[in-house]
Amino acid sequence: xxxxxxxxxxxxxxxxxxxxxxxxxxxxxxxxxxxxxxxxxxxxxxxxxxxxxxxxxxxxxxxxxxxxxxxxxxxxxxxxxxxxxxxxxxxxxxxxxxxxxxxxxxxxxxxxxxxxxxxxxxxxxxxxxxxxx
Amino acid sequence: xxxxxxxxxxxxxxxxxxxxxxxxxxxxxxxxxxxxxxxxxxxxxxxxxxxxxxxxxxxxxxxxxxxxxxxxxxxxxxxxxxxxxxxxxxxxxxxxxxxxxxxxxxxxxxxxxxxxxxxxxxxxxxxxxxxxxxxxxxxxxxxxxxxxxxxxxxxxxxxxxxxxxxxxxxxxxxxxxxxxxxxxxxxxxxxxxxxxxxxxxxxxxxxxxxxxxxxxxxxxxxxxxxxxxxxxxxxxxxxxxxxxxxxxxxxxxxxxxxxxxxxxxxxxxxxxxxxxxxxxxxx
Numbered sequence: 258x259x260x261x262x263x264x265x266x267x268x269x270x271x272x273x274x275x276x277x278x279x280x281x282x283x284x285x286x287x288x289x290x291x292x293x294x295x296x297x298x299x300x301x302x303x304x305x306x307x308x309x310x311x312x313x314x315x316x317x318x319x320x321x322x323x324x325x326x327x328x329x330x331x332x333x334x335x336x337x338x339x340x341x342x343x344x345x346x347x348x349x350x351x352x353x354x355x356x357x358x359x360x361x362x363x364x365x366x367x368x369x370x371x372x373x374x375x376x377x378x379x380x381x382x383x384x385x386x387x388x389x390x
Numbered sequence: 391x392x393x394x395x396x397x398x399x400x401x402x403x404x405x406x407x408x409x410x411x412x413x414x415x416x417x418x419x420x421x422x423x424x425x426x427x428x429x430x431x432x433x434x435x436x437x438x439x440x441x442x443x444x445x446x447x448x449x450x451x452x453x454x455x456x457x458x459x460x461x462x463x464x465x466x467x468x469x470x471x472x473x474x475x476x477x478x479x480x481x482x483x484x485x486x487x488x489x490x491x492x493x494x495x496x497x498x499x500x501x502x503x504x505x506x507x508x509x510x511x512x513x514x515x516x517x518x519x520x521x522x523x524x525x526x527x528x529x530x531x532x533x534x535x536x537x538x539x540x541x542x543x544x545x546x547x548x549x550x551x552x553x554x555x556x557x558x559x560x561x562x563x564x565x566x567x568x569x570x571x572x573x574x575x576x577x578x579x580x581x582x583x584x585x586x587x588x589x590x591x592x593x594x595x596x597x598x599x600x601x602x603x604x605x606x607x608x609x610x611x612x613x614x615x616x617x618x619x620x621x622x623x624x625x626x627x628x629x630x631x632x633x634x635x636x637x638x639x640x641x642x643x644x645x646x647x648x649x650x651x652x653x654x655x656x657x658x659x660x661x662x663x664x665x666x667x668x669x670x671x672x673x
Binding site for chain 1: 479480481487502503518624625626627628629630632633634635636643644645646647648649
């Protein structure tokens with residue numbers, strides 16, 4: 258796993274390590290690998306949106322310290338949960354410039370649990386909706 | 391004469407047709423149609439709401455919570471130790487994660503949508519997890535003991551009391567978790583449910599669990615389901631295996647990051663790659 262402790266620390270400091278409010282749905286595997294009490298913010302380019310079960314993944318290329326981009330894996334919910342929150346397979350396209358708020362991995366790896374994604378046009382993707390019901 | 395004959399013809403035809411037309415208007419329903427007509431309409435997709443078994447919210451915070459069944463002291467001590475040693479440190483391996491069935495009674499505590507397919511002889515509870523529960527309503531008794539064995543969903547027999555489906559379930563496998571805290575019952579547990587639609591958008595399930603091995607007294611909880619209000623509600627099966635990037639290694643849940651994914655290979659040679667699912671790992 259790629260270690261990006263410096264980036265994590267910077268992001269964490271910028272956010273004041275805010276405690277995250279409960280998300281509307283929960284993963285069924287243990288989420289102990291994620292630092293639920295920390296949020297970081299990454300800016301990068303979407304490589305792939307894996308709209309898949311049991312969880313979906315946003316693969317994002319983030320500029321790395323050494324110049325070469327680092328591919329981050331951001332976990333989120335199953336497709337049917339995303340759809341009900343108004344998040345579609347087409348909501349994120351390869352090449353989209355995004356800013357992602359996430360709970361980082363505790364071990365400093367290039368991954369985390371999605372909180373929300375802000376696209377270049379200012380639209381926000383999150384499990385809080387908008388969506389039907 | 392001609393006119394009279396014509397009139398007679400009309401009368402004869404009318405005498406032949408009218409009884410038929412009358413029968414068509416209120417044709418007696420077949421026994422099967424009558425049986426269907428007597429059943430309540432539980433169509434739609436239903437979502438679990440706040441629950442004892444499966445609390446909504448972030449597991450990182452909610453795993454500190456627990457249910458409080460009337461456990462006997464030894465069971466309470468074991469559950470408390472499990473919470474402290476395994477669940478709170480984040481070491482719990484939820485069987486759902488690795489593809490096991492939901493199991494009774496967790497089927498009735500859906501984190502996803504459920505459907506009730508109500509037929510005269512059987513009710514199916516279909517769970518998006520995915521899981522399927524059969525409730526026999528054809529008047530059968532429970533099978534003899536030597537034809538029962540512990541299963542994830544148990545054996546359920548139901549009957550209708552007006553618009554309430556009353557269900558008894560036995561033969562549930564002991565040790566199947568009821569929630570994310572690892573709460574379990576013994577294999578001697580019996581559940582009695584009263585499932586009813588209380589208004590157009592709400593179904594409730596009052597569940598009384600008796601467990602002579604684990605409990606000091608019966609435990610009653612009530613589950614609620616809210617009907618989704620889209621015109622065309624979508625239902626999906628949530629496979630645990632399609633793109634499983636959280637393998638369990640040595641009892642610990644892992645996460646496959648970008649570099650790790652490069653190690654996922656086809657089980658076949660490259661020219662036969664189309665015959666493997668995209669995420670199928672090498673055996």
